[in-house]
Amino acid sequence: MPKTAHIVLGAPAEQAVFPEPRQGDSVIGVDRGAFECLSRDIGVTIAVGDFDSVTPEEKAALRSSAESFHEFDSDKDDTDAEIALKIAVNDETVSDIRIYNWSGGRLDHLLSIFYMVYQPRFKKAIGRMTLYNKTNTITFYPPGSHTLVKDTARQYLSFIGMTPIEELTLRGVKYPLDKESYSYPRALVSNEFLEKECRFSFSTGLLAVIQSGDK
Amino acid sequence: MPKTAHIVLGAPAEQAVFPEPRQGDSVIGVDRGAFECLSRDIGVTIAVGDFDSVTPEEKAALRSSAESFHEFDSDKDDTDAEIALKIAVNDETVSDIRIYNWSGGRLDHLLSIFYMVYQPRFKKAIGRMTLYNKTNTITFYPPGSHTLVKDTARQYLSFIGMTPIEELTLRGVKYPLDKESYSYPRALVSNEFLEKECRFSFSTGLLAVIQSGDK
Incomplete structure (x- = not known):
C-alpha cells in the first residue's frame, strides 16, 4: 500500500511542526529530530544520525524504542538529511515524502536541503517530496x-x-x-x-x- | 574613488544589521529599510520602494531627508531588491555591494535575493556582492x-x-x-x-x- 515517509530533522523549535502519521506510514527521525518525535509519542520507524545532538540517555531511549536505529560517523560524506532521504527514496512502497524541521537553524543547512533535489540519486523525490514548516x-x-x-x-x-x-x-x-x-x-x-x-x-x-x- | 553601495532591505529586526558607511559610500534604503536607516541616523542616499511598509509620516520624513527618492508601483515586474541592485550595479564608481536585512522575513524573498546573481543583468555583481546578517x-x-x-x-x-x-x-x-x-x-x-x-x-x-x- 502506498505510504508516506515522514522525515523529521532537528532544527530549532521556533518553526517546528511534527507529523501525524497514519497507520503504515514510516517516520524517519534524524538525530535530535528522532528524540523530539519520541518525546511527543510519535513512533519512530528509523532513527538515523550521528546523535551528537542528544544526551547519552536520550540516545539509549531512542535505541530501545525506534524500530530501527542507524548510527553514522559525523565525518561522513552525506548529510543526515541526505541519509534520511536516501532511505525514503529507496523504499518502493513510499509514494509521498514529507520533510519537517529544515528551517530556523543554519541557513547553509536550509539551502543544502533545498538543493538535494538537484542530485541525480534523488530524482525520484521530485514530484512527491514536500518541505513543511509552520x-x-x-x-x-x-x-x-x-x-x-x-x-x-x-x-x-x-x-x-x-x-x-x-x-x-x-x-x-x-x-x-x-x-x-x-x-x-x-x-x-x-x-x-x-x-x-x-x-x-x-x-x-x-x-x-x-x-x-x-x- | 571606489565606493561601497550599502543596500538596506526591510526584513524583520531579529537578524537585522545596519551599515556603517564611510564618507563617499552610498546607502540605498529599500522601503521600510530606508526608514530604519533614517531612524538610526544613517544617511540615505537613495530611498526606493513602493513604501507600503511605512506610514505616511515616515514616508514624508524619508522624502525630505533622502538625497534621492524613487517611488515604484507595487505591481512592478522587479522586486524592490532587484531595483536597488540595479541602481548599485549600474553605478560605475561602486566597487563593493553589501546587502543587509534579507533574512528573517519571507523565505521566498530570501531565495529570490539569493537567486538574483543568476540574472545576466546582475553578472557584474558576482565577485563584489556580499549578503550580511547577524x-x-x-x-x-x-x-x-x-x-x-x-x-x-x-x-x-x-x-x-x-x-x-x-x-x-x-x-x-x-x-x-x-x-x-x-x-x-x-x-x-x-x-x-x-x-x-x-x-x-x-x-x-x-x-x-x-x-x-x-x-
Whole structure:
C-alpha cells in the first residue's frame, strides 16, 4: 500500500511542526529530530544520525524504542538529511515524502536541503517530496501539467525555477503566465491564488513552488 | 574613488544589521529599510520602494531627508531588491555591494535575493556582492582563484555550487578538495577554516560561499 515517509530533522523549535502519521506510514527521525518525535509519542520507524545532538540517555531511549536505529560517523560524506532521504527514496512502497524541521537553524543547512533535489540519486523525490514548516510548504515538480491546492492561511505563492524553465504557464493566479521561458534560474515571488486551486505547466526544467504565510 | 553601495532591505529586526558607511559610500534604503536607516541616523542616499511598509509620516520624513527618492508601483515586474541592485550595479564608481536585512522575513524573498546573481543583468555583481546578517556572510564568486578571510565568530564555511562546478580546489580548510567537479548544483556544507584565510579555485560555474555562525 502506498505510504508516506515522514522525515523529521532537528532544527530549532521556533518553526517546528511534527507529523501525524497514519497507520503504515514510516517516520524517519534524524538525530535530535528522532528524540523530539519520541518525546511527543510519535513512533519512530528509523532513527538515523550521528546523535551528537542528544544526551547519552536520550540516545539509549531512542535505541530501545525506534524500530530501527542507524548510527553514522559525523565525518561522513552525506548529510543526515541526505541519509534520511536516501532511505525514503529507496523504499518502493513510499509514494509521498514529507520533510519537517529544515528551517530556523543554519541557513547553509536550509539551502543544502533545498538543493538535494538537484542530485541525480534523488530524482525520484521530485514530484512527491514536500518541505513543511509552520508558515511554508515547498513542493518540487518535474515538467508537465500540475494542479496545486491552496494551503489555508498561506497568502503568497512563489514559483522558483531552479534551472532554466521553458514554456511556464500559470493559471488561476493573480499574475498568470503564458508559455514564458527563462534561460537561467529565476525566482518568481509574491503571486497569489485566485481560487482554491491553481494549474501550472512547463516543458523543461525543475520547479519549486512555495506557499508562504511568512510576514 | 571606489565606493561601497550599502543596500538596506526591510526584513524583520531579529537578524537585522545596519551599515556603517564611510564618507563617499552610498546607502540605498529599500522601503521600510530606508526608514530604519533614517531612524538610526544613517544617511540615505537613495530611498526606493513602493513604501507600503511605512506610514505616511515616515514616508514624508524619508522624502525630505533622502538625497534621492524613487517611488515604484507595487505591481512592478522587479522586486524592490532587484531595483536597488540595479541602481548599485549600474553605478560605475561602486566597487563593493553589501546587502543587509534579507533574512528573517519571507523565505521566498530570501531565495529570490539569493537567486538574483543568476540574472545576466546582475553578472557584474558576482565577485563584489556580499549578503550580511547577524550570523551569516554570503559572497558570490566567478571562476578563478580566490582568497577568503575568516569572519570572526562564524565557525562554519559552506561552498554552494549554484551551477555545475568544474575543478573545485579548497585549501586551508578542514575538508580540502583537489579539482573536484560536480555536474549539478551542489551544496557542500559544514567545512571549517584551519587558519584565518582559505584559498579556493574553480574553472567553470558560479559559487556562493557562506560563513555561518548559526546554531
